[in-house]
Structure formats: structure tokens, C-alpha cells
Amino acid sequence: MKIAIAGATGQLGQLVIDSLLERGADPAQLIAIGRSEEKLAPFAGRGLETRVADYNVPQSVATALEAVDKLLLISGSEVGQRTVQHTNVINAAKNAKVSLVAYTSIANAVTGETKLAAEHIATEQLLADSGVSYVLLRNGWYTENYTDQLMGYLNSGVILGAAGDGKVSAAPRADYAQAAAAVLLSGDDQSGKIYELGGDKPFTLTQLAGAVSAAAGQEVRYQDVEAQKLVEIYTESGVPAMFAEILVDTDVRIRTGALEVSSGDLAQLIGRAPTSLGKTIKEALSK
Structure with a gap:
């Protein structure tokens, strides 16, 4: 059973x-796929097979997915390019007869109505139309989206946002990774399942502060x-305008529950309460 991770060199x-x-996965049965041979090298040192591929280059993806049984398609990081990129991967998976594609989508993709969800919704539809068996891992917000900014919060004494009293069901990236691993290694049929993933104790940004x-x-x-005003603050600090709009839109949608998750799916998959x-804040401060 060959399991491939596309986007293996990312966080x-x-x-x-x-x-x-x-x-307990056998490293010889794992395939790490990424754009950089240099960044893939450490995986080879751990006994994994490595394959170089770029979501933008269909032939490279097709070659990388040869003889793959299960694929974790980690969504691309280039907002605005992801639908085309994911199309290339899904087409290659279909042609390679991959038995299951697990895709990292976003929490409440359809109902949250965030701009950030648009490409995820498009990818979910591509999977549905492809005929490939797939499972959706709708990841909620990463706690790191906030803890990576800790020094800025502490230096200014302020967390800026437009989320009002809306709540966020965040969890650290490692928890979502464990959920993905659990699904990939599961002996149960995962085809057609949708996991809404998030922390089990949602918080407001006031509570974050x-x-x-x-x-x-x-x-x-x-x-x-x-x-x-928040868009202007972000752009003035160097955030690209399109990304600033998406960030603020997400904050506004938090007000109506776009990133609040109550399914319990994350805890069930990882076998414990999310961190x-x-x-998470204490661990980030200790680094």
C-alpha cells in the first residue's frame, strides 16, 4: 500500500x-512529493521514496503518482492558482487509478461563505466530478495563524481584528496532521466522508488576547x-492587497460562525482532545 503525500515539504x-x-507506517511505503529535490532529501534519509513534482506541471504530477494507492493532496499555497493546480493533481490521480484522494479543504467550506473557501469549494466539486474516491479533511484555523504573531501582539499590546465576538475553533497544525495520518492509515472505507475539523473549545479574539x-x-x-480600515492597515504594512482582503473577509465571516466547528471529528480521529x-501559546513563547 503506497501512500503519497503531495506537498510533503510544507509545514x-x-x-x-x-x-x-x-x-507505525513503513517508511518504504511512503512517498514524499514536493517541488524541491533538496527539501525532499531529508525524507529520503528517513527511508521514504521521494518524487519531484510541481502542481503547475501536469506531466510531473502524473509521473509522481505512478503506482500510488492513497494520496494526500495538501492544498496549494498560491491563492488564485489553486483550482488549476488541483485540477492537474486530480486528473493525474484518476489516470493513475489512485484508490483514495484525501484533500485538505477548509472548515465549513460551503456554509462559511469566506472568500478563502472559493478554491476549496471548486476543488471539492472537481473531486466529486472526477469519479475518484475521495475524503475531505476540512481543516479549521491553525492556532499558529495567531501564535506566529505573538511578538507583534506583545510589542504593540494589541490584537487587531474585525471578528467581533465571533468564535474560532482553532487547533495546532500538528493536530490536523495527526488526523490526516489517521485517515490515511485507516482500514475503514473513507470514501465520501467529510470531516469538519477544529478545536473543541472555540474562542473569541478577546479570549485570545x-x-x-x-x-x-x-x-x-x-x-x-x-x-x-483593517484592509488598509494590512496593506500599509506590506500585505498584498488581494491577501489582505481575504484575511479581513475571513475575520468578518468569523462573526457568523465561519470558523466555528462543533463536530468533534478532530478529537475522534486523533484519539484525544485537541491541544x-x-x-499552544505557552509552547510558542518557550521557543
């Missing part, structure tokens, strides 16, 4: 491979900002 991909190995304050021992407060916000 999530590396953690998925770690989780697969921790769960409180958790940061408690962990760091200094006051940080949440400041709600009008959406267009708490407080613990």
Missing part, C-alpha cells in the same frame, strides 16, 4: 509524515477594527 506535509511514522496576556504575563487587548489554546 503540514512534514508533520503528516512524522505522524504516519509515529503510527486574554490567553496571551496570561501566558506572557503582560497585558494584550483585542481591538475590533472596521473591515476596510488547548493556552498550551
